[in-house]
Amino acid sequence: MKKIIVFVLCFALVLSLVACSTTGNDTQGSNDTIVVKDMKGEVTIPADPQRIVDVAGLTEELLILNMNVIASANTSMFDGVSVPEHLRQLFSEKDIEVVGNYSGASSTGDLNLEKIAELKPDLIIMNIRHDKVYEQLKSIAPTVMIDDDISYVNWRGRFQQLGTWFNKEADVEKWLADYDANAAELAAKIHEVVGNETFAVIEANSVNFGSYYVYRTGGAGELIYDELKLIPSAGVPDGVWGEVVDAEYFSLIDADHIFFFSDDGTIGDTGNLAAWQNLKAVQAGNVYYGNNETQYNLAYTAMGKALYLEKLTNAVLNHGNVE
Numbered sequence: 001m002k003k004i005i006v007f008v009l010c011f012a013l014v015l016s017l018v019a020c021s022t023t024g025n026d027t028q029g030s031n032d033t034i035v036v037k038d039m040k041g042e043v044t045i046p047a048d049p050q051r052i053v054d055v056a057g058l059t060e061e062l063l064i065l066n067m068n069v070i071a072s073a074n075t076s077m078f079d080g081v082s083v084p085e086h087l088r089q090l091f092s093e094k095d096i097e098v099v100g101n102y103s104g105a106s107s108t109g110d111l112n113l114e115k116i117a118e119l120k121p122d123l124i125i126m127n128i129r130h131d132k133v134y135e136q137l138k139s140i141a142p143t144v145m146i147d148d149d150i151s152y153v154n155w156r157g158r159f160q161q162l163g164t165w166f167n168k169e170a171d172v173e174k175w176l177a178d179y180d181a182n183a184a185e186l187a188a189k190i191h192e193v194v195g196n197e198t199f200a201v202i203e204a205n206s207v208n209f210g211s212y213y214v215y216r217t218g219g220a221g222e223l224i225y226d227e228l229k230l231i232p233s234a235g236v237p238d239g240v241w242g243e244v245v246d247a248e249y250f251s252l253i254d255a256d257h258i259f260f261f262s263d264d265g266t267i268g269d270t271g272n273l274a275a276w277q278n279l280k281a282v283q284a285g286n287v288y289y290g291n292n293e294t295q296y297n298l299a300y301t302a303m304g305k306a307l308y309l310e311k312l313t314n315a316v317l318n319h320g321n322v323e
Contacts, residue, residue, distance in 0.1 A: 036165045039128060039145040045165075046142065049123035053116050055137075056127040056146045057102030060303040061159045063090065064175055065168050071097040071119050073111065077296035078206075084297040086307055102127060103152070116140055152300045153218050153241055159302060179306055183227040186313040190228055193317060197256035198233035199224060200281070204262040204270060205244070206292055214249065215242040219299035220259060220290075223309055230257075250275040257286040257316070265291040265321065288315040290322030 034047045054062055055073040062069050072091070076082045080101035083091050090096070097119060100111035111130060117140045124143040126134065137143045144165070146158050156176065163172035201215040201224055215221030216232065218241030224230050233255035237243045247270070258281040262268055266289060270276050281287055290311075298304035298311075315322045 034165070036144060039147055040134070043142060043144050045144060046122050047166075051120065051122045053099060053119060053121040053124045053141070055100060055102055055111055055116075055130060056125045056158075057152065057301060058125055058146060058158060058162060059096070060087070060301045061162055062125075063094075064302060065162065065166065065171055067166070069094065069096055070121065071099045071116065073098075073100040073102040074301070075101045076293060077101075077103055078293045084304070085294075086298065086304060103129065111137075113137070113140070151218065151241055153222065155300060155302065155305070175302070179302075180227075182306070183309055186309055187227070187229045190230065190313055190316050194230070194257065196231060198254070199230040199257045199259065200233045200236055200253050200255035201225075201259045202253075202261070203292060203295070204260070204268065206263050208244075210246065212245050212247070212249070213242045214245055214253070217241045220261065220295050220308070220312070223299060223305060223312060224259065227305075227309060228312065247273050247275045250279055253279060255279070255281045256284070257281050257288070259288050259290060259312070259315075259322065261290045261292050261295050261322075263292050265289050286319075288312075288320070288322055290315070294322070 032047055033044050035042050035044050037043075050068045052062060052067055052069045053071040054069055057074055059069055059072040059074040074084070074087060075098055076084055081098070083098060091098075097115065099115050099119075111133060113133060113136055116124070116137070121141045124137050124141050126137055126143060126145050127148060128145060130137070131145075134143065134145065147161055148154055148158055159172050159176070160169070163169040201221045203213040203215065203220075205211040205213060214236060216225065216237050216239070221242060225232055225236075232238075233253055235249070235253035235255075243249075250273075258279065260267065260270075262270075267276070267287075276282060295308075298308040311322050314320070
């Protein structure tokens with residue numbers, strides 16, 4: 001009888017060990033680590049990280065997934081230091097430290113490696129823009145690089161990759177479904193007002209004075225055309241995030257409505273150009289002005305996009321500016 005009891009206990013122990021060895025997400029590690037695939041290959045990381053430093057621009061998505069972020073590089077695209085207005089309260093409530101700028105967009109946007117090391121993270125999430133310090137980050141803590149090029153257009157793919165890494169695919173898909181449902185409701189409200197009238201999205205270039213971006217799939221363009229289902233006018237490029245043009249290009253644009261973004265949220269000297277004054281939307285008074293910094297800080301990340309959809313919609317419905 002004793003032999004039978006011992007055998008049963010040993011068999012149960014074996015089953016328990018087998019179960020432990022097969023837990024995890026795409027894992028070959030122990031029950032407290034997982035092996036995930038990133039742009040560098042396979043990386044062993046904590047299954048449930050408690051001290052995440054995010055320098056990939058994914059802090060909003062991580063917070064949506066209730067992940068434990070202790071430091072972030074989700075700072076302003078313009079100065080690389082300040083926390084965007086829509087994130088300030090969250091950063092304060094959760095004591096999230098600032099350690100750089102995820103886009104590398106400014107001269108002050110480099111990562112503060114010393115501060116990252118002092119924070120003793122158990123996971124660092126990075127993007128390809130900081131590839132030059134990959135080895136240094138990896139020496140601080142397990143480090144994963146999110147799949148992407150440098151355009152930041154594929155925000156859904158980045159969000160879904162996080163869900164795959166941390167077994168939160170259902171949470172990601174639920175958030176995206178709610179986001180799409182809200183976008184559809186806003187689109188319906190706009191179409192009741194504008195019908196099949198056309199739109200163009202133009203930005204005064206902050207770096208090269210006298211040139212402009214005409215958007216299509218990137219940033220505000222994606223929100224206006226793909227999410228709100230507004231119709232691109234003639235002259236709006238197809239299949240690219242946008243085109244860099246000069247004022248002469250305006251003659252190709254035949255939009256009924258224009259979103260115009262600039263550093264100070266006004267038309268500025270562009271308003272003096274005959275090419276601008278001759279635009280159909282300008283003559284009809286259907287131009288909605290917005291600020292470049294706000295646009296860049298909201299139009300590329302999950303929480304920001306949800307908020308910016310509301311702002312863009314209100315501008316059209318109220319025939320005002322993007323505020």
